[in-house]
Amino acid sequence: MDRTATATGTAFVYTIGCQMNELDSELALGALSDSGITAVSRPADADVLLVNTCSVREKAEEKAYSWLGRMKALKRSNPDLIIGVLGCMAQKEGKLIFRRAPYVDIVAGTAHFTRIDDYVRQVRATGKRVLAIGRDEEVQTEKRLKARETPQSSYVAVMRGCDHHCTYCVVPNTRGAEQSRELEEIVEECRILVGEGTQEITLLGQNIDSYGKRLRPRRRTLAELLYAVADVPGLKRLRFVTSHPSDLKPELFQAFRDLPNLMPYLHFPAQSGSDEVLKRMRRGYTHARYMELVAAAREAVPEIGLAGDTIVGFCGETEEDFERTLELHEKTRYQASYIFMYSERDYTPAKDQGLKDDVPLEVKKRRINKLMQLQREWSLAENQRKIGKVYEVFGEGPSRKDSRKQEGRNPQHQVVLAESGRDLSGQFYKVEITSATDAALYGKLV
Ligand code: SF4
Incomplete structure (x- = not known):
């Protein structure tokens, strides 16, 4: 070169x-x-x-x-x-x-x-x-951090790739098998970021619950990592995404109880509420198991914010299958849910194994519209229950839609808007919620 x-x-x-x-x-x-x-x-x-x-x-x-x-x-x-x-x-x-x-x-x-x-x-x-694009010359991506700007809120990748082979997903093909970083190296990076002004860190992994399982000589767990990072002096908020329901361990709920700076937010996609569809997706859990995890999360942290992802119209999805998905959403009451319509992708197990993308487009559209409409109603009802509560908000600055309002996130990672004459980005402040939509909470500074 x-x-x-x-x-x-x-x-x-x-x-x-x-x-x-x-x-x-x-x-x-x-x-x-x-x-x-x-x-x-x-x-x-x-x-x-x-x-x-x-x-x-x-x-x-x-x-x-x-x-x-x-x-x-x-x-x-x-x-x-x-x-x-x-x-x-x-x-x-x-x-x-x-x-x-x-x-x-x-x-x-x-x-x-x-x-x-x-x-x-x-x-x-x-x-x-x-x-x-070769994998033979893979680089240690996180080693070159010197020139990275340090924002108030930073992402830190703790692992890359994924060992699951969910049949609709291209990630194992594009990002390869799981590779976790050494715990000490991650903690050091967090220490540097906090030293330079970061107040909130979100740990990232495609399937973060299996963090550390291949590290040698000592295996590590996500819970261990959370305890270690939460201990970094000066770190105000810690988050992690994305969780897989079949890898989520009970000790994680203990971490939520023990660590005051671990924010009560869990993004763990169900993808479908039908056991048959989950089997075809190769997700490794059932509707009932997923609901057990929801109950365990709520028991450990009653105010936890749950977010999910759902695919509508996956190969062979019947009306009954779809009804089970509606049921799962209704019971889970996600604060946010990312809903997509299935479409066949190259380089996925579904395509390679000949699973037919056989749900007609108009049926997929009808189902996604129905689920989105209901989800909006459920999110609105949940958000309205928050009226009167006071949240600590981490400011992100003036709202793009209305510059008189300051936008920020509550511990559950919801958008909170409040009027203020000052730019509150990077600051913590309290907001009392006075109204809500399905997507955001509105309030006044306390
Ligand atoms: S959906 Fe998530 S867990 Fe499944 S293969 Fe893709 S990245 Fe891995």
Whole structure:
């Protein structure tokens, strides 16, 4: 690699997808900034344009291609502009991206984004495209943290990849098998972040409940990790996502009881309420088991906020199956639920095993609309029960929709809006809830 070519200039990253992608974009920008490339907020001001992609749903891939299509005009007016595709779609599609968007210079998969500065240098020095998707040269992504900006609220990846093979999911294919980071290394990173001003840390893992199971010589658990991170002096709020119902351990509920800075929020997707569908999804639990976990979580932490993900219209889903999903939602009373319509994806076990995407589109649409409507009503009813309560809120600054209101999150991770003449970002303040919608709580500063 030609190290003499410079990598100075400006970069813009467009992030699609999950929190792990948001973190990866931050780390990629960190790597670029180490090389003197600074972040800008508009594509038109950038010398390097990156899109960090997601493959979980077809829509996310279409979004990436349509963004790339829009960037083509910038490349036409500036041939030196470097365009790169990072993340899951890069990993999954590889060279196909060059065929579909020939003006792309870099395709870097899920294990390579922190080398983006090297790839930019390489393109500038040789004029040739870079394709980096092999697993053999995996990088320790979190090692290069020096240049990362330290926000008030930070993500820390504790593991990457997933050992489950849920039949609808492309993640094990794009991100590979589970790899946990050493506990001490994670705690050290959290210590540094808090030292630099972070007050809230969210630990990330595709299936975070199985954290540490492959670490040697000593296996570790998520609970151990939570106790260790919660102990970092000065850390005000600790969160973790995403949980898998078949890996969630009872000791986790004890951690919620013991650790005052572990926030009462659990995102653990059920995906379906039908045992038959759960079997076909290969999720490893039943409706009844899921409800036991909901009861255990509520018993341990009565005010816990539960969030879920649900797929409607999975292969072979009948009306009865769907009714079971409605029932699960009605009983669980999620404070937030991310509901999607199934569509067949390449490189998933469902496709490889010939599971038929056989629920007609109009049936899927009817079911998703019904579930979303009911979920909105249930969320509204739950939120209205919070009127009169006082929450400690961590401020995120003025609301984008109404700048007179300050937006923040309560311990349950719900959006709370309150009027204030001051910018309260990065501050803790108390709000008494006076009204609610299905998506947010509104109140007055106390
Ligand atoms: S647990 Fe299942 S849905 Fe979640 S990342 Fe792993 S395979 Fe995908």
